[in-house]
Amino acid sequence: MAILKSLLACMLCGLMMANPSWGQSVVNGGFETLSDLPSNTGQWSLAAGWSNASSAVADPDVYHVGGIGGGDLPETPVAIVAPFQGMAIAGFMASGTPGANRREYLTGTFSESLIPGVRYRMTWSMTNGSPTVFSLAGYGVNGLGIHFSEGSLTQTDLEPLNVIPAFSMTQVFYDREWQEVAYSFTAHEPATHFTCGLFGADAMHAMEIHDGANPQMAYYFVDAFQIEIISMDIESDEEMVRGPSIKPQTVTIDLDTEASWFVPNAFTPNQDGENDWFKPVLSNLDLVRFDVFSRWGELMWNMEAGEDRGWDGNVLGAKQATPGMYIWKLEAKELNGTILTRSGSINLIR
Numbered sequence: 001m002a003i004l005k006s007l008l009a010c011m012l013c014g015l016m017m018a019n020p021s022w023g024q025s026v027v028n029g030g031f032e033t034l035s036d037l038p039s040n041t042g043q044w045s046l047a048a049g050w051s052n053a054s055s056a057v058a059d060p061d062v063y064h065v066g067g068i069g070g071g072d073l074p075e076t077p078v079a080i081v082a083p084f085q086g087m088a089i090a091g092f093m094a095s096g097t098p099g100a101n102r103r104e105y106l107t108g109t110f111s112e113s114l115i116p117g118v119r120y121r122m123t124w125s126m127t128n129g130s131p132t133v134f135s136l137a138g139y140g141v142n143g144l145g146i147h148f149s150e151g152s153l154t155q156t157d158l159e160p161l162n163v164i165p166a167f168s169m170t171q172v173f174y175d176r177e178w179q180e181v182a183y184s185f186t187a188h189e190p191a192t193h194f195t196c197g198l199f200g201a202d203a204m205h206a207m208e209i210h211d212g213a214n215p216q217m218a219y220y221f222v223d224a225f226q227i228e229i230i231s232m233d234i235e236s237d238e239e240m241v242r243g244p245s246i247k248p249q250t251v252t253i254d255l256d257t258e259a260s261w262f263v264p265n266a267f268t269p270n271q272d273g274e275n276d277w278f279k280p281v282l283s284n285l286d287l288v289r290f291d292v293f294s295r296w297g298e299l300m301w302n303m304e305a306g307e308d309r310g311w312d313g314n315v316l317g318a319k320q321a322t323p324g325m326y327i328w329k330l331e332a333k334e335l336n337g338t339i340l341t342r343s344g345s346i347n348l349i350r
Helices: 002-018
Strands: 061-064 088-095 106-109 119-127 139-141 144-149 179-186 193-198 207-209 218-231 250-253 260-262 281-283 285-293 299-304 324-334 339-348
Touching (some): 088 139, 088 193, 139 218, 285 339
Antiparallel strands (some): 119 179, 179 250, 324 339
16 A cells, blocks of 8 residues: 555655646635626626526625725625735625525636545635625624535525535634635645635524624635645555545634734824834844835835834825825735735725
8 A cells, every 4th residue: 555655645746746837726816817807796706706606596706996886895785894915806695594594605726636545734814804884794604614625516596505514613703804714624635725714504503793782694805725735645545635634734824823913903194293204023033125105006105124114104105195094005024934914904084
């Protein structure tokens, strides 16, 4: 068996060396490739490589900084949120109110089928955003997970998918900031699709109110799906992770607790000596880059490593920026060399 595993691993390595582009990736993992800019919610079909688990009813959403109406960022009909990276994200109703058994799912695709026996690492980012006063969201749920399949799953209307996920979160997830999730697993089938959401009936899950007095759903924004091979050491059938009996380890990384940083959410560049400048406050972090964009993705101002200044509310040092919402993106380096990336919104008040 050991000889067979070694031969299979060598064959796969040889294929990868002969075909450098060969390997798995998540198609359009950052939702940046859209057939058009979204103008409303429910326009999941604009995102290449993604679907709604073939439901005839469910309508997940895609948002873009350059979108309009209900499809733009950072202020969506559900919450205020900036992209984790790039200019676009997706969102879906993971669950309705307790007992309603209402679901939406997002189904993504891999560029190549997964290789049974090979070990992978999958990462993505998730947030609930900051709900507006009109938002119907506010629940947090546990059990959010991912299911791998050969071909797409098929959901009936808004009914739960009663399949066993390869990965699920045991704790209730609710966070206004982006959190990065990493999941390592051994593939046991040549999966071409993955579906993320809440699997099984409401009775299997805990739901908690975190925002609002009477929320109607648990809603999640997602971004930056990636997958990579971490081991080509082929495992035998007996050693593979199969079904629910062995749960792969789940790691939720909250960089906010490991490094100190703060970015204000408003400033008033009116030269009165108070809140005239906008910049991040970092502790045990080295600035790499700090950018400010308009809601349409236009670079308004930036600061790079070694600089110690702030944005004065002018467009690249020239004309004054108009009052309103802008998007910032921070890149900083921790003491161990890890790069932290964060984004959010700033309100310019004159």
